[in-house]
Amino acid sequence: MDVKIGLECHVQLTTNSKLFCSCSTDYQNAEPNTHVCSTCLGLPGALPTVNRRALRYSIKIALALGCSVQHKTIFYRKNYYYPDLPRGFQITQYDFPIAFSGLVRIESESGSGNENGGKVKGKAKGQYKEKEREIRIARVHIEEDPGRLVYKGTTETASYALVDYNRSGIPLVEIVTEPDLKSPKEARIFLGKLKSILGYLDVFDGDLEGAMRVDANISIEGGERTEVKNISSFKGVEKALFFEITRQKNMLRRGLTVRQETRHYDEMRGITLSMRTKEFEHDYRHFPEPDLVPIHITDYIEGVRQEIPELPDEKKLRFIKQYSITKEHANSLTSDIDTADFFEAVASRIEPRLSAVWIA
Structure with missing residues (x-):
């Protein structure tokens, strides 16, 4: 059965202040809800101001991935209700992202196309050949990170959750691939290559927990797409995808229908669990952020290009x-x-x- 995998990689940028305010981004070592202000809490009358360094970093990433950088970019409101979004919407990008249409080349073992991402059975040691694969980048855009939910126990058994807004508003770059990946192993190889590129650019801290989080989208034989949200390790991505492939294939063999849904990866048990029915784009009611004007970045592009090592x-x-x-x-x-x-x-x-x- 043909497997298609696409990844959405959320990368925290190493800026000193948040994307739309001057609050510190050092949330890991801070007491809960101490690096917050009226802007990142979404209080009435507070207006956002774009962090220029975050903008330059996002352009730098886009150029390093071979993307076409837009000369004008616009922020949008993505409307959905969740406790980690104090405004009731996320400031992100939609029709006018930072960049689109890039490419990352990976070296994939010739046996990585099978469902578990391993090597082809029967091959002797040393006979595996690497083949270069091109993974298309659909878009690169910048957005704010939501707050962090802290559960009393596990997400399934917790009687309540606490919200820490120190992380809310930290600049994220989202790198979205086309569904070009064919196996969990290839997905892990791609993420390793992406992390390597970002490390060379010195725009994120690869040793920081949660600095790169991945949403993995998977479908089998052109069926419905399932999204596994917020996987925080490359090994976790590989395991979550392997579980999803096995789960979906078993359902199809039994004549069941795979639903379009959002799932959560339980790292302790190595399984995915249903979170909610997958939303459609129109459910988010995107519209241009009225408190931020369109940003013309033409003058930035060549200067940033010179900074790429x-x-x-x-x-x-x-x-x-x-x-x-x-x-x-x-x-x-x-x-x-x-x-x-x-x-x-x-x-x-x-x-x-x-x-x-x-x-x-």
Whole structure:
């Protein structure tokens, strides 16, 4: 059965202040509801002001992903009621995102197309070939993070939940892929590549819990799409997708209909649970944010382009050519910017191929 997977990656940007106010973004070490103000709490009369650094970071990400950056971007209100949204709506983007139509290349094992993302049975060790796959980026847009719900117990058994608004308003970049991924393993490989690119750009803290959260969309044989929300680890994404593929295939084999719904991944039990019926776009009643004017970013684009460093793919090719190391070593050494810098420092003093073997 043909599997289609698309990802929505929410990346917290490393700015000092929130997207629309001057409150601190250091919510991890703060007492609940201490980094808040009238703007991020949505109190009447409080007006938002766009964080310029967050805007530049989002353009930087879009350019690094090969996207076409729009010359005008507009913020919208996405209306839905949930306790972590004090305004009753989220300020996000809709028809005029920061950018669209990008591309990320990943190296996927030839056996990664099967349902569990593993290798093809019967292959001897060393016979697996990597193939380059192109994963299309549908859009890149910027939005505010909601607050954080803290449950008394698990989400299923809790008698109540507390809301911490310290996280509310932290700048997020959402990176949305087309449904080009074919297996849980490919999804995990893609996320690793995306994290590597973002690390090179120095726009997020990859070691911070919750700095990248993923919504995974999956359908089988052109059936209804199921979304698994807010998965906080790459391993969790792979496991959640594997469970969903198995669940949906079992339903189809029994003649049951897969519903379009939103599900939650229970990491402790390794299963997904139904949260609610999947909303449609018109349910959110998007309309332009009246308190923010359209932003013309033409003057930003070229300046930001000059800030983009050598990215992993470029560095990998240079390492292979300059240091005569293997592709496998180059892949390992360039997956992380700190490792790549360390290798170059060592290779300036010790034979590069020997250095690559030690470090990789």
